Amino acid sequence: MTHELKIIISAFEKAKYKGLSSVLVTVVALDGSSYRKPGVRMLILENGQTIGAVSGGCVEKEIAKQADSVFSSGMAKVMSYDGRYRLGCEGIIYLLIEPFNPTPDFLATFWDTIAQRNSFSITSYFELNAAENPKFGSFFTFLDKKMSVAEHLSASNDLQIFHQQMEPCFRLLIIGAEHDAVQLCSYAALTGWEVTVCTIPTEEKTVDDFPGAERMQVTTPEALDVSEIDNQTAIVLMTHSFAKDVGYLLALKHTIPAYIGFLGPVSRREKLLNEFIEQFPEVSEAFLENIHGPAGLDIGAQTPQEIAVAIIAEILAVQRKRTPKFLKDSTSKIHN
Numbered sequence: 001m002t003h004e005l006k007i008i009i010s011a012f013e014k015a016k017y018k019g020l021s022s023v024l025v026t027v028v029a030l031d032g033s034s035y036r037k038p039g040v041r042m043l044i045l046e047n048g049q050t051i052g053a054v055s056g057g058c059v060e061k062e063i064a065k066q067a068d069s070v071f072s073s074g075m076a077k078v079m080s081y082d083g084r085y086r087l088g089c090e091g092i093i094y095l096l097i098e099p100f101n102p103t104p105d106f107l108a109t110f111w112d113t114i115a116q117r118n119s120f121s122i123t124s125y126f127e128l129n130a131a132e133n134p135k136f137g138s139f140f141t142f143l144d145k146k147m148s149v150a151e152h153l154s155a156s157n158d159l160q161i162f163h164q165q166m167e168p169c170f171r172l173l174i175i176g177a178e179h180d181a182v183q184l185c186s187y188a189a190l191t192g193w194e195v196t197v198c199t200i201p202t203e204e205k206t207v208d209d210f211p212g213a214e215r216m217q218v219t220t221p222e223a224l225d226v227s228e229i230d231n232q233t234a235i236v237l238m239t240h241s242f243a244k245d246v247g248y249l250l251a252l253k254h255t256i257p258a259y260i261g262f263l264g265p266v267s268r269r270e271k272l273l274n275e276f277i278e279q280f281p282e283v284s285e286a287f288l289e290n291i292h293g294p295a296g297l298d299i300g301a302q303t304p305q306e307i308a309v310a311i312i313a314e315i316l317a318v319q320r321k322r323t324p325k326f327l328k329d330s331t332s333k334i335h336n
Contacts, residue, residue, distance in 0.1 A: 001039055001040065001041075001164075001166065002114075002166050002167060002168065002169045003169050003192030003193070003194075004040070004041065004052055004192065005041065005166070006114060006169070007051060007052065008024070008041060008042070008043045008051055008052055009102075009107065009110060009111075011043055011045075011051040012043060012100060012102070013107065015045050015049075016101075020045045020046050020047055021045070021046045021071060021099070021101070022043055022044065022045055022046070022099075022100040022101065023043070023044045023045075023046075023067045023070050023071060023097055023098065023099060023100055024041060024042075024043060024097075024098055024099075024100035024138070024149060025041060025042045025043070025044060025054060025063055025067070025095055025096070025097050026039070026040075026041045026054075026095065026096045026098075026124055026138065026162070027039065027040050027041075027054050027093055027094070027095055028078075028094055028095065028096045028124050028126050028160075028162040029093070029094040029126075029128055029160075029162065030091055030092070030093050030094070031091055031092040031093075031094075038162060038164075039122075039162075039164045040052075040053075040054050041054065042054050042060070042063075043100065044063070044064060044067045046071050048064065050064065054093075054095065055093075059081050059093070059095075062079075062081060063079070063081075063095060063097065066079045066095075066097055067097050069132070070097050070098065070099060073132070074099050075099075075132050075133070075134055076096065076097060076098035076099065076132070076133065076134070076136035076137050077096075077097050077098075077130075077131065077132040077133070077136065078094055078095065078096055078097070078126050078127055078128075078129065078130055078131055078133075078136065079094075079095050079097060079130055080092055080093065080094050080095070080129070080130055081093050081095065094126070094128060096124050096126045096136060096137075096138070096162075098136060098137050098138060098149065098150065099149075099150045100149050100150060101149070101150045101151060102147070102148075102149050102150070103147070103151075105147070106140070106147045106149075109142045109145060109147065110140070110142070113142050113143075114168075114169070117168040117169075117228075117230070117232070118142070118143065118168070119165060119166060119167050119168065120140060120141060120142045120143075120166050121140070121141045121163065121164060121165050121166060122138055122139070122140050122141075122163070122164045122166060123138065123139050123141065123161060123162070123163050123164075124136075124137070124138040124139075124161070124162040124163075124164075125137060125138075125156050125159040125160070125161060126159060126160055126162065127159060127160060128160055133159075135154070135156040135159060136159070137149065137150060137153040139153075167232065168232055169192065169193065169194045169232075170192070170193045170194070170232055170233075170234070170258075170319065171193060171194045171195075171196065171228075171232060171233045171234070172184075172185075172188045172193045172194070172195045172196070172233070172234050172235075172236070172315070173195075173196050173197075173198060173229065173233060173234070173235045173236070173257075174188075174195065174196070174197045174198065174210075174213075174236050174238065175197075175198045175235065175236065175237050175238065175239060175248050176197075176198075176199070176236075176237065176238035176239045176240065177197070177199040177203045177205045177209075177239075178238065178240055179304055180238060180263075180304040180307060180308070181197065181210070181238050182209065182210055182211070182304075183304040183305050183307075183308045184236065184238070184304075184307075184308040184311060184312070185197060185210040185211065185212050185213050186210075186211045186212045186308075187305070187308040187309060187312055188212065188308075188312060189211070189212025189213070190212065191312055191316075193234075194214050195210070195212055195213045195214055195215075196213065196214065196215045196216065196217060197210045197213045197215075197216050197217070198216070198217040198218075198219065198224065198248075199216070199217075199218055200218070200219070200220060200244070201218050201219075201220070205218075220247075221244065221247030221248045221250065221251045222247070222251065224248060224251040224252075226251060226252060226254070226255050229252070229255040229257050230257070231256060231257065231258050232258060233257045233258060234257060234258050234259035234260075234261070234315045234318075234319070235252065235257050235259065235260045235261070236260075236261045236262070236295055236311060237249065237260070237261070237262035237263070238262065238263050240263070242268070242271070242272065245262055245272055246272060246275050246276055246279075249262075249272070249276050250276065250279060250280060253276075253280050253283060253287065255287075256286055256287065256290065257290060258290070258315075258318060258319055259290060259292060259314075259315050259318050259319070260287075260290050260291045260292065261291075261292040261293060261294075261295025261296070261311060261314070261315070262291075262292075262293045262294075262295060263293075263294060263295060264293065264294060265294060266293075266294065268293075269293035269294065272293070273288075273291070273293075292314060292318070295310075295311045295314065296310030296311040296313070296314050297310050297313045297314045297317070297324055298310075299313070
């Protein structure tokens with residue numbers, strides 16, 4: 001959800017520059033089931049524009065009406081929405097609607113936390129019934145700094161608390177510059193991942209050639225910067241060159257990312273790994289266990305777009321520690 005929060009903060013900054021006030025909406029509690037879970041957020045601007053969503057789209061109109069009083073009074077409120085009869089979601093959601101006007105220090109700390117890939121937390125204070133209260137509101141905690149989302153807000157221990165831990169955005173490193181890399185980059189960015197594309201200098205590509213990419217590395221395998229690769233990073237090798245794939249795999253040999261995938265049939269995988277191990281026999285079991293080749297789930301993908309979907313689905317399954325299956329065959333909860 002951190003990537004959604006980045007979008008909300010960016011939208012607030014643009015609205016603030018235009019002189020528009022903002023209201024933050026957070027799902028803080030749920031009784032039953034719902035399309036989205038507590039912790040999801042959206043932003044409403046005083047001109048009626050909305051950023052993000054907290055449901056499949058059925059609740060937002062009611063939220064916008066409820067937000068009018070928050071814009072006019074400056075006082076936070078809680079609203080409830082019973083989806084059992086309107087949506088068939090079998091649940092009641094409780095939403096905190098509060099003025100959103102973080103200070104410049106808050107914004108600078110937030111973006112620094114994102115850049116440094118540090119985790120942070122959000123604590124919201126509310127009551128589990130429809131009401132207005134000047135003590136309702138949310139605080140962000142960045143390391144040892146607790147900062148409110150609006151002025152003159154102080155924490156109150158006599159209210160209910162919704163606490164959420166926010167982790168760094170998941171990151172994807174795509175090594176390759178062909179058409180399928182462009183498609184994977186676009187789909188991964190839509191998923192909310194921070195995407196870096198790596199190409200060799202002779203390919204003469206720029207970041208503008210990869211919609212959704214945040215950064216680009218133009219480098220040979222030997223000079224690949226691996227310093228930021230962590231367990232929240234997935235890597236897909238798709239250079240379409242056996243020698244380049246081996247070279248980049250060797251450059252990654254001391255990293256432990258969440259996932260490493262490469263294209264091609266099983267025979268190519270075996271050949272690639274044999275060459276890699278021959279050059280680096282000290283490879284750890286942990287490194288090898290993270291390798292997925294051919295990359296992607298077996299969903300019958302044929303086009304570059306379908307292959308991108310298959311790869312992203314496999315990465316999500318690995319990241320969430322789930323065994324893929326048809327949901328119709330599930331007898332347990334979809335979400336933990």
